[in-house]
Amino acid sequence: MLATRAVLLSTGPTARLLVAVGIAGLVALAVGIAAPSTATVGAGLALVGGQYGLQLVLDDPPPDAKAAVVAAALLGAGELAFWSIELRRRGPREAGRRARRIGFELILVLAGLVLAAVVLALADVGRVGWAGIELVGSVAAIALLGLAVLALRPSR
Amino acid sequence: MTRRASPRLAVYGVLCALGLVAALATRRPELVALAAPLALVFAVAALSDRDPRVRAWIEVDRERMLENEEIDVELTFRADSRVEQIEALLVVPDGFDLVEGDNPLSLRLGEGDDETVRLRLRATLWGAYALGDLRLRARDPLALWTREWRVARPHHLHVYPRPETLRELVTPVRTNQAIGDTVARSKGDGLEFADVRQFVPGDRVRSVNWRASARRAELIVNERHLERSGDIVLFLDTFADVRKLDESSLDSAIRATATLADHYLARRDRVGLVAFGGTLRWLTLGSGLRQRYLLVEALLATQLLFSYAWKDIDVIPSRTMPPGALVIAITPLLDPRAIAALLDLRARRHDLVVVEVSPLQIVEPGSEPHEQLAYRLWRLRRDELVARLEGLGIAVARWSGDVPLGAAIEEVRSFRRHAQLARR
Numbered sequence: 001m002l003a004t005r006a007v008l009l010s011t012g013p014t015a016r017l018l019v020a021v022g023i024a025g026l027v028a029l030a031v032g033i034a035a036p037s038t039a040t041v042g043a044g045l046a047l048v049g050g051q052y053g054l055q056l057v058l059d060d061p062p063p064d065a066k067a068a069v070v071a072a073a074l075l076g077a078g079e080l081a082f083w084s085i086e087l088r089r090r091g092p093r094e095a096g097r098r099a100r101r102i103g104f105e106l107i108l109v110l111a112g113l114v115l116a117a118v119v120l121a122l123a124d125v126g127r128v129g130w131a132g133i134e135l136v137g138s139v140a141a142i143a144l145l146g147l148a149v150l151a152l153r154p155s156r
Numbered sequence: 157m158t159r160r161a162s163p164r165l166a167v168y169g170v171l172c173a174l175g176l177v178a179a180l181a182t183r184r185p186e187l188v189a190l191a192a193p194l195a196l197v198f199a200v201a202a203l204s205d206r207d208p209r210v211r212a213w214i215e216v217d218r219e220r221m222l223e224n225e226e227i228d229v230e231l232t233f234r235a236d237s238r239v240e241q242i243e244a245l246l247v248v249p250d251g252f253d254l255v256e257g258d259n260p261l262s263l264r265l266g267e268g269d270d271e272t273v274r275l276r277l278r279a280t281l282w283g284a285y286a287l288g289d290l291r292l293r294a295r296d297p298l299a300l301w302t303r304e305w306r307v308a309r310p311h312h313l314h315v316y317p318r319p320e321t322l323r324e325l326v327t328p329v330r331t332n333q334a335i336g337d338t339v340a341r342s343k344g345d346g347l348e349f350a351d352v353r354q355f356v357p358g359d360r361v362r363s364v365n366w367r368a369s370a371r372r373a374e375l376i377v378n379e380r381h382l383e384r385s386g387d388i389v390l391f392l393d394t395f396a397d398v399r400k401l402d403e404s405s406l407d408s409a410i411r412a413t414a415t416l417a418d419h420y421l422a423r424r425d426r427v428g429l430v431a432f433g434g435t436l437r438w439l440t441l442g443s444g445l446r447q448r449y450l451l452v453e454a455l456l457a458t459q460l461l462f463s464y465a466w467k468d469i470d471v472i473p474s475r476t477m478p479p480g481a482l483v484i485a486i487t488p489l490l491d492p493r494a495i496a497a498l499l500d501l502r503a504r505r506h507d508l509v510v511v512e513v514s515p516l517q518i519v520e521p522g523s524e525p526h527e528q529l530a531y532r533l534w535r536l537r538r539d540e541l542v543a544r545l546e547g548l549g550i551a552v553a554r555w556s557g558d559v560p561l562g563a564a565i566e567e568v569r570s571f572r573r574h575a576q577l578a579r580r
Contacts, residue, residue: 053175
């Protein structure tokens with residue numbers, strides 16, 4: 001959906017390149033789910049996201065307010081793809097577990113949407129000329145680095 | 157406890173970094189927005205990274221059972237913190253089948269919750285087992301973290317071989333002085349009629365056979381056989397085992413040994429065990445309930461250990477095989493060391509009986525002509541061996557697990573009756 005959106009919206013000589021990247025992303029996603037391979041799914045997500053970024057760079061449109069929706073959709077696609085890989089693994093079934101997981105995933109995607117919208121709003125404020133936005137960006141970058149270190153620390 | 161991150165965390169980390177770098181390079185805030193939800197996943201992962209506090213217990217309703225009996229196993233889980241999903245797998249040892257319940261199972265536990273899950277297992281094969289290895293796996297709501305750990309609550313289960321029905325037993329030629337249920341050859345106060353003789357002073361009046369006395373015009377008294385206990389040595393050949401799927405000559409041999417031990421002990425005989433194989437194990441003669449448990453425990457510990465070392469009966473302690481004891485050898489007659497030991501026992505004048513646990517049901521002749529020829533030759537050699545043993549006065553009964561053991565024992569009894577007649 002993300003790939004086709006960008007293809008449909010873009011015009012001119014860049015369209016063919018975007019189509020190629022979008023199709024490559026979709027194929028990688030499909031292969032990653034079918035294989036199953038998390039690395040291939042990751043490559044697919046990168047290509048689909050990259051296609052959107054490429055479109056922004058090549059077409060250079062004004063700030064896109066719909067980027068938050070694209071971000072949430074990308075996260076949703078990734079979560080569904082990884083979940084389908086998880087479901088391939090044999091394990092005990094428990095009544096209501098899938099429904100609960102769907103609920104948690106929806107909350108996560110909605111929270112992602114809100115966060116992306118907030119980021120876009122802050123960026124818009126920054127573009128207007130508020131100096132504090134630099135500070136917010138730095139804090140966000142440090143916090144992100146901290147989270148990554150925390151999450152990927154070696155197991156006990 | 158081991159902790160594993162979902163592989164998607166690494167993927168999201170790379171994508172997030174790529175998005176931020178691309179945003180810096182292209183000065184497009186949309187790319188930061190694209191990376192922000194992925195960073196959010198990291199925040200959620202950091203918040204949900206907690207060890208689950210779950211305790212587990214395993215209870216079994218009993219630890220001793222017979223083959224094909226079922227036991228109830230209760231798995232109890234107590235959560236001191238909320239666990240969105242916990243999977244538990246009870247490692248069921250070979251020799252048990254799950255007949256009721258889910259294994260592995262999945263649960264959701266709230267803080268302070270107690271959950272008990274019941275499983276029913278059936279013991280399919282005799283032996284000593286340890287049950288109680290529980291593998292646990294917990295996940296957070298988004299399955300970002302997986303934690304695995306083991307809970308060891310071992311219960312030692314003893315599955316006894318199911319005894320065969322036996323109506324008659326082979327009686328030892330010699331008995332000892334202790335009172336038992338075996339009819340001794342010697343005469344005295346007993347129940348079984350033996351003979352009549354003239355009255356001598358000191359005989360009890362109630363022993364007088366009045367009918368015979370009237371016929372012979374003198375006092376005649378009845379003589380009776382004493383009831384004494386016998387010494388029985390069960391000689392279990394553990395050199396070789398022929399196995400095909402669920403069939404095993406060693407399993408059948410142990411089942412037969414357990415059955416014989418049960419019945420002889422019930423007759424108040426003294427029973428001992430010699431497991432003669434790669435390792436030598438023995439249990440000296442004894443009687444009663446304690447000896448029964450000792451025998452069963454010894455049988456449960458019996459296993460096949462390959463050894464090329466030549467062993468003869470000199471390695472067997474003499475007190476385990478006293479003179480006059482009836483030695484019942486339970487053997488597939490496959491290993492030359494066991495056969496040599498049997499011949500040696502006979503040469504030393506032991507009262508010997510062989511129950512051949514026949515591997516013929518298990519061994520298949522093969523489809524090729526040379527395989528079938530080899531099979532026929534092998535059978536001929538076995539028949540020749542049995543004939544040789546019988547020629548030495550050893551009663552040999554061929555028994556396979558699918559016929560009652562009683563039939564084989566009756567074969568032995570019949571042989572011994574005829575052997576006695578021949579001696580006269």
